[in-house]
Amino acid sequence: MLTMYCVNILALFLFFSSTLGSYPQYDLDKADELFADFIKKYERKYVSAEEFRMRFEIFKRNLVKLNEWNANSQYENSGFIINQFADQENTPPCVDPSKMNNTMPLTEVKREFIVNAPDELDYSTQGLVTEIKDQNPCGSCYIFAAIGNIEGVHAKQTGQLVSLSEQQILDCMSSATCHGGHAYEVINYVASNQGSMSEADYPYIEKDKTTCRFDASKVKVKVNAAQSFNTPDDESLKGALVQNGSPLAVSK
Known part of the structure; x- marks a missing residue:
């Protein structure tokens, strides 16, 4: 694929x-x-x-x-509106600065996508975004970002939107924790470890390093590899969204 x-x-x-x-x-x-x-x-x-x-x-x-x-x-x-975070002042850590040394080659965003990027683009209306999820106090947003990216690309390619498991990553990827990480490591893990199970088969419990319960017979999506876009400004990021044709995981 x-x-x-x-x-x-x-x-x-x-x-x-x-x-x-x-x-x-x-x-x-x-x-x-x-x-x-x-x-x-x-x-x-x-x-x-x-x-x-x-x-x-x-x-x-x-x-x-x-x-x-x-x-x-x-x-x-x-x-x-008021939600469950309204009595909190500091968010859980999401990005681990020590892991921000991505050495993957960057893919240039083609100029025609930058120039022709629409003023509005909502992939949730195109069936490429799953239901709203909640990472809770665990600083696992890098996992949610990567899984959301995979869900969107898979839906774009197959027409099937499947909610995938973040907990599988927390339990089974050796470097995954509730204290931040890097999305490309998550995607590479899914690529090298037979794929991703669904949220339904491996639900989120917001804790890291519980017993790994990966079941290859229940894999819903497989991945080849991760790819980085070079997006030094907002216009390039807009172009990357159009060029990719599905949601991206973004950091700065």
Whole structure:
């Protein structure tokens, strides 16, 4: 199977949630009520009064950010809302700087793709993006980025969109951890280890180095190799998205 991949890392941004054209402005005077609703919805349990107060202060600061982002949103069909990360200030590590020395040859983005890149491109409307996934506290976004890339390319080539397993990577790839990594290593692992199982057969449990339960008889997608695009600016990145014809995994 011929495959083409960009092997950068997708940086996950907390608090974003797609909505249907709504841009909530949260009443900061009711922050205590909103926090109580948040605690109930996400079943938060804080170990002390000090942690409760600390999380509440973070929550209030995040409400201010959400209001600012929604007030300045340039998108008609999306907004920012309270979600399970609203009492957190620091995101889990996703990129391991020690692994940012990718020595793979870079593929140049052809100028015609850069020049002719459309103003809008949404691969989720083309059946190339699976359902929304949640990495939870594990810093495994590099795995989600790589798996999303593989899912998209496979769907582009076969017409079949299959949700693949991130947990397989955490359990079975020797260098994979919840503390960051590099997407191209994930793609190369899938290429050299018989392929990827589905999310249904190997579900995500957000822990690294549990027992590897890989079953070659249940492989859904196989990969040849990873490929990097040279995208020094936004226009080149747009061109790479068009040239690749499916979602990319991106880092900088």
